[in-house]
Amino acid sequence: MTEGSAGMDLASAADGPVVIAPDQRLGIPTGWAIELPPGYEAQIRPRSGLASRHGVTVVNAPGTIDSDYRGEIVVLLVNLGKEPHTLMPGDRVAQMVIAPVSRATIEEVAELSETVRGAGGFGHTG
Secondary structure, eight states: OOTTOSSEEEEOOOSSOEEEOTTOEEEEEOSOOOOOOTTEEEEEEOOHHHHHHHOEEETTSSEEEOTTOOSOOEEEEEEOSSSOEEEOTTOEEEEEEEEEOOOOOOOOOSOOOOOSSTTOOTTTTO
């Protein structure tokens, strides 16, 4: 929507209004199919306004569209709010960010190097 926006908006291409009930998961068609070059992915991310105002977000955020996928992009939404939410055709439902994919070589080792944090997990750093 703006020059500085990282993501491209994806809108509902459903044939009519779609109601997402509380706790319901639903696939929303976008009418988009893309061909990404090898080494790239499209990340499907929630729209912050939709999430904050209505509790509607992307189930598997961020969803990944692989470079070899050729079908329609369908956004998997969930309503975490307390009220049903209606999406109209053309309503923006998610955003898509194109990103490079890093490839790693996995190597099994007997032990890992030590760090100050060590194995401290969730909430460990405050």
